[in-house]
Amino acid sequence: MNERRTTNIMMQVICVICALMVLFPILYAFSASFMRPEDILTTSHYLLPPHPTLANYIQAFTTTKIARYMGNSFIIALICSCVRVILASMAAFSFSFYEFRGKRILFALTLATIMIPPDVLVVQNYVTISKMGLMNTYAGICSIFLISANNIFLMRQNFLTFSRSLQEASRLDGCSDLQFFFRILLPVSRPVLITVFMNSFVSVWNQYVWPMLVTTKDEMRTVQVGITMLKDRESSAFGPVMAGASIALVPTILIFALFLRRIVSGMMTGAVKE
Amino acid sequence: MKMKKMAALLLALAMLLALAACGGNNAAQDSSDPGTSGTPGTDSGTQTPAQTPESGTIELSYWYAMDGVGGQIIEKQIDAFNQTTGAEKGIHVTGVYQDWPGTNALTAAMTTDDTENMPDVIHMFSEYVNLIQDWERTVWAEDYITASGAAVSKDDLIPNTVEAYSIGGKMIGVPYAISALLLYYNQDQLTQAGFDAPPATIDEMARMLPALKEKTGAEYGLNVRLDQFEFENFIVTQGAAGTYFGNNQSGHAGQMTELSSQEAIQAFLTEWEKVIASGAYKETKDSMNEEFAQGLNSMCIMSSARIPTINDLVGDSFQWGVAAIPKVSASDVGGAYPSGSGLFMIDRGEPARVEAAWEFVQYLISADTQAMWLDGCGYVPINVHAEEAETYQSAISTEPRLSVPFDILKNTPGSVVSSFCPDNQTVNTVIQDSMLNFAGGSASKEETYAAITDGIADAFADYFRANPID
Amino acid sequence: MRSSAVRIRNRARPYLWLLPAFILFFVFTFYPFLQTIYKSLFIVDTAGRAKTFVGLDNYRYILSDGRFLTALKNTLWFVVLTVPISKVLGFALAMLANKRRALSSFYETSFAMPMAMAASVIGMIFQLLYVSPLGIINGTLGINIRWLTDARYAMLAIAIIQIWLSTGYAFVFLLSAIRSVPSDLVESTAIDGAGPLRQVFSIYLPLVSPTMFYLIFTDMAYGMMMMSLVNILTNGGPSNSTLTLMQYIFRQFNATGNYTNANPAAVVTFLLTFAVTMATFAWEDKGVHYQ
DSSP: OHHHHHHHHHHHHHHHHHHHHHHHHHHHHHHHTTSOHHHHSOTTOOSSOSSOOSHHHHHHHHHSOHHHHHHHHHHHHHHHHHHHHHHHHHHHHHHHHOOOTTHHHHHHHHHHHHHSOGGGTHHHHHHHHHHTTOTTSHHHHHHTTSOOHHHHHHHHHHHHTSOHHHHHHHHHTTOOHHHIIIIIIHHHTHHHHHHHHHHHHHHHHTOOHHHHHTOOSGGGOOHHHHHHHTOOTTTOOHHHHHHHHHHHHHHHHHHHHHHHHHHHTOSSOOSSOO | OHHHHHHHHHHHHHHHHHHHHHHHHHHHHHHHOTTGGGSTTSOTTOOOOOOOTTTOOEEEEEEEOOOHHHHHHHHHHHHHHHHTHHHHHTEEEEEEEOOTTOOHHHHHHHHHTOGGGSOSEEEEEGGGHHHHHTOTTEEOSHHHHTSTTOSSOGGGBOHHHHHHTEETTEESSEEEEEEOEEEEEEHHHHHHTTOSSOOSBHHHHHHHHHHHHHHSSOSEEEEOOOOHHHHHHHHHTOSTTOOOSBHHHHHBTBOOOSBOOHHHHHHHHHHHHHHHHTTOEEOSOSSHHHHHHTTSEEEEEEEGGGHHHHHHHHTTSSOEEEEEOOBSSTTSOOSOOOEEEEEEEEOOSOHHHHHHHHHHHHHHTSHHHHHGGGTTOOOBOOBGGGGGSHHHHHHHHHOGGGHHHHHHHHHSOTTOOOOOOTTHHHHHHHHHHHHHHHHHTSSOHHHHHHHHHHHHHHHHHHHHHHSOOO | OOSOOOOOSOTTHHHHHHHHHHHHHIIIIIHHHHHHHHHTTEEEOTTSOEEEEOTTHHHHHHHTOHHHHHHHHHHHHHHHHHHHHHHHHHHHHHHHHOSOOTTHHHHHHHHHGGGGSOHHHHHHHHHHHHOTTTSHHHHHHTOOOOTTTSTTTHHHHHHHHHHHHHHHHHHHHHHHHHHTSOHHHHHHHHHTTOOHHHHIIIIIHHHTHHHHHHHHHHHHHHHHTOOHHHHHHTTTOSTTTTOOHHHHHHHHHTTTOOHHHHHHHHHHHHHHHHHHHHHHHHHHHHHOOOO
């Protein structure tokens, strides 16, 4: 028994050391956000601010509308992740529970969207959005983030692990496809839905190029754009940027803290394993 | 379940935020868009900050590509305009930040001729003038600045900054946020090594470097990475009246299609070889500001825009100064070309807007507005009368070094200008890589020369294949 | 048998489930990409308008461009450097964190944190860490490596950041996959005398293979199109040592307005990514176990 306790403690120590190593860049950025410019890059290599200051945060809040930008990013990320969860689960359902003509081709086309360099589509998509009159709107910013083949692919991988009997049993019970999808498949796939939600939220929250391009009004800008405003090309002032990055990280950390436990308790459980 | 409560809370928060944001958005739209109510039947999905004859206020959109302190000063300049001239003449300007180099959104709007989402005035780095040079919506500043009623005339501006934004003698835009390349030197270390003044020529500098490394705490005597900006400055400041980097006066009298400064390049490389041979030269750009401020490098060559930053970083730890970059040959004119960015006007289809845009541009290049740069930035006021402005005088008295680039540019002849170089990104990479190899010892002087001239010729061929000259 | 086949009377039904996704795909991905393919056959002006038809000549042109080939080589090297290591590390961390312990929630969240970071932000953070000689990495380790300005290290430095990012991502997915391995299965092999290492290879790895497949596939595609980190940290230098395919394309059309080279390069990048990722599908048929 004692031996097991020692291993347990040992394992935790190892894990915590690894965790600190992984966290190091983030912790350092957080620390640097409290440093004065002259303390950041020095021969003394300070890990902690020798003269802690809030100046960088004050600058972030006074020179940019960062609260407003966060609000915009939050709305956009929320809309996109909800839509993605719905559309991706529908598409993945079709790919994993039906046999139909052209299935392989349609699935290949879905995957192909992952391989098309997104940056080259930006200008053409700008044309589309501008013709639809969606410049400077949430709809315009969200438009290209509403679907992600990654999510479909992940859900397909998850659905394929379901035992065949799950659907057969439900059919014997007289369940329609729609009922099966909503009453059985989605509830038992909750971990994967949360994963897709979380993943989408974070990735949309972190988008930069597109939201910048389709907004020409300050009040429609997003938080990542705000962070670049805090940069300074001439002074390479890292403090304000690190402050901005730390502020922008708060919602994503909250989302992680909330949802991570749910998904790591078993995403691909398959619920009814035989 | 705790989890559910948390999720509900999060959702409520999200909805609250959404409401707040939507409310804010509508309010902002209403204030900037009072005219749409008077024009029923137009597509309600498009939100044009259009001219509004009813209220008489013209809404202008001004895009700028400057972050940090520079961006903050620009916002102050816009506010000042809106409160003074803008209020008088019924013009309101909204600033829109665009990421460096600020051309992304413009090219996208150009592709579709999307006038609704174009700026009336754009702040753009001179390297990208090629992009709008032949565009039909570009409004050349020439006709406005030479008009009889203009508040600012060419004579009010530093001559070589006028040349820098002229093509064939006509101004396409106006200089705006201009800086000059300078030599920054650590006076304490110079004195310690037995020198009283910064070097006037590259040869002199090369001879000083070993002493700086040996007799002071510095690791290197000099730090500079030679990108196109630094390299071209050393080329164009040669000769009694400057040297054009490329043909057609470096693109200021027609399209630049090839290099025309082969001899000057040779001369520069010959001198620079001495700097490399000194063994006290750092050729990479890591954290130049901080390294200089920590006394790791005795001298470095950077834009004047960094004077305030260096001042903040150095504090009282040592005496330092700025001077003109060393000359290639003692008989050269020296100085620096005006680098940085200008303002360009775009015709969005309404003549009244262009008139209003010119009012705004004039305001931005007026002596008082230009003097505002000195309040935290190292940009050079391009209006010669800026010296008389109170802002200028108070800034210079607290930071006398800020007058150095101003004086340098005023005394450098109009022919010392940067090139309107096709595909400057590739050219920049070619020069940077070649000079790094030269300094690192992996290329000889001859190989470096060949790498630069061949590389630039290739880049131009590439550019003109895609953009043939009619 | 991979999929659970279900015959349904209404033939349109599977297509209806796919419809919303495909409308969006068509409008925002296929349509613009088809335009790119079409325009790649033309000389295109700075405003993106097709001018002169040149057929496949643009392709011949970029494929003989030394920089494009360098970019291709660098990109493949980047994929080779980052994809396997991040998966191995992610799997190792997931195995470490598998058993729930008192501090689990702390280190699970920590391991996953890289997933929450924007590439642009983490790029700036690492820029600060890497800077030579004043950055923290050189300073605390007492070394003097010019991480970002030495052609020998620059790509490695970029790859380290990507490995950091992808490891966090892989960890989240692999941990949940590992946790859903039935415990009775693990116990029964333990009774049979299988050591921890054999358990990893005979139980865990096969059972997490669908997740692993997903991770490798998406990460390879992502790696083939990597740009943001290089744009922030090295801009492709020094000496083109970190020039990636996407950056080559980006540099062509951004600011220079050279769509003539950018369009065919984008198509070639797509084809290469397609070829590279399809190799993983060959593995799906053999090595991925769905039940």
